[in-house]
Amino acid sequence: MRKIDIELLVGIFVIAGIFALGYISVNLGELEVWGKKGYTLYAEFEGIGGLKPGASVEIAGVTVGKVKSIRLTRDYTALVELEINNNVPLQDDAIASIKTKGLIGEKYVEITPGGSEHLLADGDKLRETESAVDLEGLLSKFVFGKVE
Amino acid sequence: MKKGFIIFTVLFFLFLIPVRSYSSEPMKQLRVTVDKVLEILKRPDLKSPDKEELKRKLLREVISERFDFQEMAKRALARHWRKRTTQEKKEFVELFRTLLERTYLRRIEQYSDERIIYKDERIEPPYALVKTVVVTGQSVEIPIDYRLIQRSNDWKVYDVIIEGVSLVNNYRKQFVQIIRSSSYESLVERLRKKIK
Numbered sequence: 001m002r003k004i005d006i007e008l009l010v011g012i013f014v015i016a017g018i019f020a021l022g023y024i025s026v027n028l029g030e031l032e033v034w035g036k037k038g039y040t041l042y043a044e045f046e047g048i049g050g051l052k053p054g055a056s057v058e059i060a061g062v063t064v065g066k067v068k069s070i071r072l073t074r075d076y077t078a079l080v081e082l083e084i085n086n087n088v089p090l091q092d093d094a095i096a097s098i099k100t101k102g103l104i105g106e107k108y109v110e111i112t113p114g115g116s117e118h119l120l121a122d123g124d125k126l127r128e129t130e131s132a133v134d135l136e137g138l139l140s141k142f143v144f145g146k147v148e
Numbered sequence: 149m150k151k152g153f154i155i156f157t158v159l160f161f162l163f164l165i166p167v168r169s170y171s172s173e174p175m176k177q178l179r180v181t182v183d184k185v186l187e188i189l190k191r192p193d194l195k196s197p198d199k200e201e202l203k204r205k206l207l208r209e210v211i212s213e214r215f216d217f218q219e220m221a222k223r224a225l226a227r228h229w230r231k232r233t234t235q236e237k238k239e240f241v242e243l244f245r246t247l248l249e250r251t252y253l254r255r256i257e258q259y260s261d262e263r264i265i266y267k268d269e270r271i272e273p274p275y276a277l278v279k280t281v282v283v284t285g286q287s288v289e290i291p292i293d294y295r296l297i298q299r300s301n302d303w304k305v306y307d308v309i310i311e312g313v314s315l316v317n318n319y320r321k322q323f324v325q326i327i328r329s330s331s332y333e334s335l336v337e338r339l340r341k342k343i344k
Contacts (some may be wrong), residue, residue, distance in 0.1 A: 046312065075270075093223050095317045112320055115226035128276055128295070131312045138311065141288050 026120050038065055038085045039122040043096045043109075048078045049132030051098055051107040059111050064088045067109060082109065082126070090126070091116040097130035107132065158287040172301040174276035174296045181214040182264060189259050204253060216304035217245040219297060223306060224319040228327055236332075243339045245317075250343050261285045274298035 048070065057065035065084035073079050084090065093114030100107055111126075120126065185207060189193065194203040221237075223230045223243040232240065261284075268279040276296045281289050295307040307316045326335045 004157075050150070091227075095314060097314075097317065112317055112324075113226060114223060114320075115229040117230075127272070128314065128317075130309065130314050130317060131194070133312055141290075 004078055010111060027081055038083045038088075040068065041082045041084055041090070041120055041126050043080050043082060043126040043129050044073065045078045045080060045096075045098060045129050046131040047134065048080065048098050048102075049107055049134070051078075051080065051109070051132070055106065055108050057084060057109045057111060059088070064111070080109070090114075090120045092118040092124070093128060094120070094126060095128040095130060096126045098132040100132070168262065172269070175266055175278045177303050178214065178278050178280075178294055178296070178305070179211060179266060182315070184210045185256065186259070186264075189257065203257075207256065208249065209251060212245075214303075214305055216297065216299070216306050217241055217248070219304065219306040220244065220248075220316060223316045224323055226320050226324060228324070228332060240336065243336065246343045247339055276303060313332060 019075035051067060051070065053067050053069055055067045056063045057067065065082055065088070067082040068083045070078055070080050082096075090111065093116040095112045095114070097110050097112070098107055099110045114128075161190070178286040187314065188203060188206050188210065191203075193199070194206075194221040218237075218241045221241045224244065225232070225240065229237070263283045265281045265283065266278070267281055270277045274297055276298070278294045278296065280292050282292055283289050291309075291311060293303050295309070297306050298304075307314055309315070323335060
């Protein structure tokens with residue numbers, strides 16, 4: 001009787017351990033086991049300057065979603081798939097811009113909400129976008145612009 | 149059978165033609181406006197300083213034909229637009245238009261020998277994007293994109309993106325911040341002071 005108790009205890013412990021491991025791997029790996037947490041929007045950019053899948057989507061500095069995937073379109077622009085949390089409605093005149101954290105930090109997508117009556121639904125396209133600002137390009141323009 | 153094919157072909161081309169001519173409309177209309185602006189700037193009889201007022205008046209007329217200042221103001225105010233009364237909206241559009249004029253008209257007047265290249269256009273009715281590049285005398289290229297919206301037969305500009313920076317977004321961020329930190333009234337007050 002006593003022996004069974006110990007074995008049972010070990011069994012429960014092992015099962016609990018497996019669950020904990022599963023939970024950690026799902027959370028750390030940002031896997032979607034329980035389905036989508038938000039709705040999907042697409043945004044087309046001229047240049048994304050090294051934006052990576054998994055990068056955050058922010059409004060006023062608050063993370064409201066993430067970049068799900070990025071692919072190249074036939075026009076050689078970048079089509080970014082964004083997953084936005086369900087509790088954050090966005091208007092069809094909202095503007096998505098690629099920004100850099102700090103001067104040389106990682107890239108993220110910033111959204112400035114609009115004021116239109118039309119809300120974007122799952123699968124819609126965010127038409128208004130601002131591409132990543134090419135600092136080196138601007139710098140060289142400034143330099144060459146000064147040379148006469 | 150053969151007859152059916154011919155009818156089909158004729159119908160097919162009939163449907164194709166309007167789509168084709170329509171597809172280049174935004175760029176064409178924008179080009180007409182830009183050409184008119186350049187024409188005014190190049191007119192020798194308007195070069196003297198005492199003609200400046202007349203020149204500005206002409207420019208204003210040509211530009212407001214193509215630019216939808218109400219849409220711009222609406223987009224710049226974002227969610228605060230809906231809270232305004234009709235009277236306030238009207239007043240704000242006028243303020244915003246004057247602000248843009250004060251900021252950009254002088255730059256347009258500095259035009260000397262820049263070339264404008266029309267690169268590309270993308271249309272997703274009722275929206276369109278026309279991409280242009282301004283090449284300055286020192287052959288520096290400045291990309292300028294225009295976002296247009298269709299209003300019956302006319303395409304109207306509602307946003308200008310210079311070097312990847314959106315004009316509407318620039319003002320939207322500033323306006324929203326000012327309204328948040330103080331009030332709409334103080335934003336109007338500041339705009340009034342700015343354009344004086």
